[in-house]
Amino acid sequence: MFKIVNAQFIAPGIKRFVINAPRIARKQRPGQFVIVRVNETGERIPLTIERSDPESGTVNIVVQSIGKTTHLLNSLETGDSILDIVGPLGKPSEITNFGTVVVMGGGVGTAMAYPTAAAMKRAGNRVISILGGRNKDLVILENEMRGVSDTVFVTTDDGSYADKGLVTDKLRQLIENGTRIDLVLAVGPIPMMRAVADMTRKERIRTLVSLNPIMIDGTGMCGGCRVLVEGKSEFACVDGPEFDAHRVDFAVLVQRNAMYRDAERRSMEAFKRECELEKRKAAEPADEVACALEGK
Amino acid sequence: MPTTPPKTTPAKTAPTKKSSNPVPNKERIKMPRQHMPEQPPLVRAKQFTEVNLGYSAELARQEALRCLECAKPTCTRDCPVGVKVKDFVQLIVEGDYLGAAAKIREDNVLPAITGRVCPQEDHCEGACLLCKKGESLGIGYLERFVADYEQQHFDVTKIVKAPPTGKKVAIVGSGPSGLTAAGDLVQKGHQVHVFEALHEVGGVLVYGIPEFRLPKTIIRQQVDYMRAMGVEFETDVVVGRTVTIDELLEDEGYDAVFIGTGAGLPQFMGIPGEHLNGVYSANEFLTRINLMHAYEFPKYDEPMVDFRGKNVAVIGGGNTALDAIRSALRLGAGKAFILYRRSEAEMPARIEEIKHAKQEGIEFQVLAAPLEFLDDGKGWLRAARCQKMELGEPDASGRRRPVPIEGSEYEIPLTVAVIAIGTTANPIVQTTTPGLATTKRGYIQADETTQKTSRKGVFAGGDIVTGGATVILAMGAGRRAAKSIDEYLTTGQWDQ
Numbered sequence: 115m116f117k118i119v120n121a122q123f124i125a126p127g128i129k130r131f132v133i134n135a136p137r138i139a140r141k142q143r144p145g146q147f148v149i150v151r152v153n154e155t156g157e158r159i160p161l162t163i164e165r166s167d168p169e170s171g172t173v174n175i176v177v178q179s180i181g182k183t184t185h186l187l188n189s190l191e192t193g194d195s196i197l198d199i200v201g202p203l204g205k206p207s208e209i210t211n212f213g214t215v216v217v218m219g220g221g222v223g224t225a226m227a228y229p230t231a232a233a234m235k236r237a238g239n240r241v242i243s244i245l246g247g248r249n250k251d252l253v254i255l256e257n258e259m260r261g262v263s264d265t266v267f268v269t270t271d272d273g274s275y276a277d278k279g280l281v282t283d284k285l286r287q288l289i290e291n292g293t294r295i296d297l298v299l300a301v302g303p304i305p306m307m308r309a310v311a312d313m314t315r316k317e318r319i320r321t322l323v324s325l326n327p328i329m330i331d332g333t334g335m336c337g338g339c340r341v342l343v344e345g346k347s348e349f350a351c352v353d354g355p356e357f358d359a360h361r362v363d364f365a366v367l368v369q370r371n372a373m374y375r376d377a378e379r380r381s382m383e384a385f386k387r388e389c390e391l392e393k394r395k396a397a398e399p400a401d402e403v404a405c406a407l408e409g410k
Numbered sequence: 411m412p413t414t415p416p417k418t419t420p421a422k423t424a425p426t427k428k429s430s431n432p433v434p435n436k437e438r439i440k441m442p443r444q445h446m447p448e449q450p451p452l453v454r455a456k457q458f459t460e461v462n463l464g465y466s467a468e469l470a471r472q473e474a475l476r477c478l479e480c481a482k483p484t485c486t487r488d489c490p491v492g493v494k495v496k497d498f499v500q501l502i503v504e505g506d507y508l509g510a511a512a513k514i515r516e517d518n519v520l521p522a523i524t525g526r527v528c529p530q531e532d533h534c535e536g537a538c539l540l541c542k543k544g545e546s547l548g549i550g551y552l553e554r555f556v557a558d559y560e561q562q563h564f565d566v567t568k569i570v571k572a573p574p575t576g577k578k579v580a581i582v583g584s585g586p587s588g589l590t591a592a593g594d595l596v597q598k599g600h601q602v603h604v605f606e607a608l609h610e611v612g613g614v615l616v617y618g619i620p621e622f623r624l625p626k627t628i629i630r631q632q633v634d635y636m637r638a639m640g641v642e643f644e645t646d647v648v649v650g651r652t653v654t655i656d657e658l659l660e661d662e663g664y665d666a667v668f669i670g671t672g673a674g675l676p677q678f679m680g681i682p683g684e685h686l687n688g689v690y691s692a693n694e695f696l697t698r699i700n701l702m703h704a705y706e707f708p709k710y711d712e713p714m715v716d717f718r719g720k721n722v723a724v725i726g727g728g729n730t731a732l733d734a735i736r737s738a739l740r741l742g743a744g745k746a747f748i749l750y751r752r753s754e755a756e757m758p759a760r761i762e763e764i765k766h767a768k769q770e771g772i773e774f775q776v777l778a779a780p781l782e783f784l785d786d787g788k789g790w791l792r793a794a795r796c797q798k799m800e801l802g803e804p805d806a807s808g809r810r811r812p813v814p815i816e817g818s819e820y821e822i823p824l825t826v827a828v829i830a831i832g833t834t835a836n837p838i839v840q841t842t843t844p845g846l847a848t849t850k851r852g853y854i855q856a857d858e859t860t861q862k863t864s865r866k867g868v869f870a871g872g873d874i875v876t877g878g879a880t881v882i883l884a885m886g887a888g889r890r891a892a893k894s895i896d897e898y899l900t901t902g903q904w905d906q
Contacts, residue, residue, distance in 0.1 A: 137652050151609055157702065157711040158609075183711060198609040200646040330702065330712075333607050333648055334836050335617075336694035337676040342685050347678055352838065366685050369789035373687045377713030384708055 115195040119172055125251045127179040128222055129188045130164065131196075136171030138163075138201050144229035145207030145324065145356055148175060149332040151198040152186050159183050160329045160351075162226040163202060164255070173199075176225035176254070182381040203332040204355045207322075211238040213296035216288065217263070218244045218281050218310060220302020224255045226324050227301040232262040234299075240264050242293075244284045246302070250275030282309045295319050300359065304368055311359035321359040325350050327370060342366040430504050433475050443545040444473040451769035455739050458621040458705060461766055462526070465548075465555040467507075473548045474502040476540065484537035485549060490886030491590070493517045495534055495549055502552060511560035514553060519593030519636065520586065520885065522561060522628050525554030527619060528882045529729075529760045561631045566638035572599035577899040580605065580664040582649040582839065585613025586881045587670035587872030589633070590888030591895070592641045598896045602640070603664075605647040610701060613672055614873075615881070617701040618693070618730065620737050623763075626700075650838035655846070659867060666867045666895045669854060670888060673873040674836025678829055679725070683783025688715055688791030692730045692830035699737050717825045718742035723794065725749045725780060726830030727757035729880075732767050734828045739770060743826075747773035749780060751799050751812040777801070777812065781819065783827060793823045833878050843868075853877060861891035866904045869895055 120132040138148060142163055151158050164174040179185045190196065207230040217231040224245055235241045243263040247253040248271045260266050267284045268276035277284070281302070288295065298321040300310040307323040314321040327339040327350050334352035341350055342363035348354065433441070447463040448454070454461050465473065477499040485495040493514055501510035514521045530536070530550040538546035577600045581588045584606040596602045610616050612629045637643065647653060649671070658664045676691030678684050698704040702712035722743040724735040727750035739746040748767075750757060753776050757764060768774070777799040786792035798818035801810035835852035847855040847864035854863055854870040861869045871887025873879055898904060 137647065141652060155703070155710045157713075198646050200607065200609070200648060201651065203648065203651055330694065330697055331608060331617075333651075333838060334675045336697050337678070337691035338694040340678075340685065347684065349675065352675070352836075363685075366789075369687060370685065372789075373715065374713040376716070377707065381708055381711055381713070 115197060116199045118190055118192055118194050118196065121190060121192045121194070123188075124176070125254050127188070128252075128254060129177050129179075131175050131177065131187075131190070132172050133175065133196065133199065134171055135173050135199055136168075138199065139166040139171050139173050140168045142166040142173060142202040142229075143206030144209065144233040145226075146202035146204050147226070147332075147355060148173070148199050148201030149203060149329065150175070150187070150196060152183060152190075153197050156186070156197065157183055158198075158330050158332070160203070160326060160332060160355075162222070163229065164225040165229055173201075176222060178222040181378050182385040185382070185385060200332065203351055205353070207233065207299075207356060209233045209237050214240040214242065214294055216242045216244065216285065216295050216298045217259075218246075218285065218298065218300040218302065218306075219255075219259070220246050220281055220300075220306040221248070221252050222254065223300075223302030223306075223324075224253075224259065227299060228255055228258055228262070230299060231259060235262045235264075242288065242295075243267070244269070244281045246270065246281035246306070247275075248272065280309070281306060282313055285310060285313060289313070289317055289319075297322070298359075299324070299356075304364055304371070307359065308364040311362070311364070315360045322356045323359040323362065324355045325357060325362070325367065326355065327367060328373065341370075429479055430500060431475055431477070431479065435478060438476050438478060439540065439543045441472070441476045443476070443548055444469045444551070446548070446551050448766075451766075451771070454622065455736075455770040458737075458740055460625050461622050462554075464558055465551055467505075467555075467559075470502055470552060470555040471505075473552055474499045477503075477547050478539055480539060484539065485534035485547070488533045488537035489517075490533065490882050491518045491889050493534070493553070495547075498556065499547070499549075499552060502556065507556055507559040508564055510556045511564065514556060517889075518885070519590055520632050521553050522557035522632055523586070523615060523624060524882055524885070525550055525552075525557050526624050526628070527615075527729075529880055531761055532880075533882065561628075561635075566635055569638050571640050572597055574601065575599040575899065577601065577665045578603065578663055579895060579899070580658045580662070580667045581670065582655075582667060583607070583613055583670040583672055583872075583874075584611045584633075584643065585615060585670055585672045585872065585884065587672075587884035587888035587891070588613065588668065589636065590885040591668045591670065591869075591871070591892040592888075593636055593639065594889055594892030595895060596636070596640045598892075600896070600899060601642075603642045603644065605649050605653075606643065606645045607648040608701065609645050611643050611645060613670075617697045618733070620696065620700055620733050622736065622740065623733065648838065650842040655839065655843040655865075655868060665899055666869065668861075668888070668891050668895060669839055669863070669868065669870040669874060670872045670884070671836060671839055671874045672884075673833040673878045675834050676829070677832050677834055679780070679831065681780060681782055683785060683791070684829070686783050686785055686791045687789055688717075688824070688826045689783055690826065690828045692724070692726065692734045692828050693833070695734050695828045696730070696737065699741070705737075705741055714741065715826055719744040720825035721745045721747075721823055722826045722828070723747050723749050723775075723780075723822065723824050724828040724830050726832075727752065727754075727759060727776075728830060728832075728878075729759045729763055731828075731830035732759045732763045732772075734830055735772050736763075736767055736770060738826065738828070739772060745773065746771070747775050749778050749794075749796065750774070750776045751779040752809060753777055753801060756809040779812070779814075780827070783824075784821070791824055791827060793821050794827060795819060795821050833873070835874065835877075839874070851877070856887075859890060860894035861887055862894060862904075867898070 339350040498513040535546040703710035704714035722738040799812035872884035
């Protein structure tokens, strides 16, 4: 059991948990992730480590409500516990002085990019960060990213905050302005990472993406997280999660991530019904019921 | 009673002890082997409850009476952990079932597990003299009977613990080799701490072997017994990631480490279409079902592709392949078949599993292998294009090599294909432990007798040393390791 020391929504449907996990806190390096199982009947899902504190023995994970498991997680509060957390998993990011590094975070992907951006800055890189979200609420960790970047650009799809547009629009501007870029790290939704890869491939800029395929054990045992890299199967949990963006087959990644869409929908609908029942049973004003479906 | 030999069989008098078996030797040869009661094939093929139902006390006695009580028992000689078969079988004849269990436990801390999944035909039963006249003694069935009796009747609080030595041993992995090493070491009085990467203790016993062959409650009971013996377990620790071998030795004060991380990464075939939705590794397919309870979706959250009424094929001929295809059948596959590139005679699976699979309606397409998995146009598996084989000259494994037959290609419609052709070494421990020597194929190098690795105080055994093998061979390695770890801890000597 892993105790939740603190739990707070940082955006609608996105919650940050500070969890007591001393072993993981001691070992976590930028680029790594954890696998979580909420309860006895739960599935195992990979989640982002935003940061860790070896002194206090805590790790921060950031969770966006998407399916049943993430909704269930986000219904947990300070003082609750999570049954299983295992990690840190995956290869850490390669941190060295590349020169100028552009770190791109799309939505909740920024949480994964943040520790690597911070480490890149400490390694002497010039860090240019580009953060994006569908709207103002979904741009997360802006202050944290400002603290570790030389320059920060923010875009929103709907223009509700900062510049209207996509993160790739900013990247194009940087390239067109003749900014020297030695490395791009992009973490976010697959279409965003694919668009970044397409753009930098032409410019021959080394580009890494952090992938989040379906996983079970996270130790290389099951092979479920295999991604097609230049025609060859590689495992995101042991060979990744970071891959050379120009070699990844994004179409296969999209296809494999959709493998359980029907089952996921069934799970989610059943969960909603359960929450409705609980609400009625509680006979309390709806907003006081511990059901994260509302997203707060 | 692992630390004190039971009173019923004092070791000193054992060789001269008079047999309590009233049946003359000549008559024993004529007695038929007692069949294991099992669920009817068509009933069990629809559910995950255990196939074999176990001997009654009466059946166990009848079977035990067949033992010839050889002066030099070949069964014990061929057992990788050296179970004293003759002695425990005689205790069954005497009706002393707990004594029999204690006798097995002197050499095997997982009797309820080996009694179910050990390939006895390759070891004790294969060596049994009764084979020459007919069928071997049902040693596995008897072991299972005794172990199950013990689980129901033995009070684990009565376990006598050895005086503590003050030495600490870390066991990496809670599969068969790790559990065996842990059991042997705790009986020597060492403090034993087992690390498991997954959320449940048991390794391959939990994620790999299905409920209908080895129920989870049996594993939990055997593990609880080990807890009562004093073994500590910690789940959710991936050694190499969560903590390294060096940190265990230097920071956490362990005096020795045993690595039993097991069969690692699943092998794929490298043929087109392996990334299609519906193509699984056997490890993933079985892990979803066994560890994650996908067969109880949506009560459990882990999903599985819905293949009810559809075709499922498993590629391979080992126990894992049979476990996977029989699981698929239980999940409602319309047609479930094995695709194996050699003939049935070369299949590495246990004979009983092949028999059970056939009874349940699994189809065996032998001498055939897939060349390609075909797409339905939306990223899902539609069919496999296969090729027929014939047997040629024996290869390095001694089995006849499959040779493709030109122009024999054919297509089979498939919704799910499961690849069960073996594993390669998982690199996590090796790549995070400086100075740990590995083989060309990435397995850990360990001495065959002492299980010592190239690193002082570090031992290894099981599939991470040998590549994919069986539960009992891994247990044998765990035993050898425990013996040499104990010597190392006692003497402090490290001779390669």
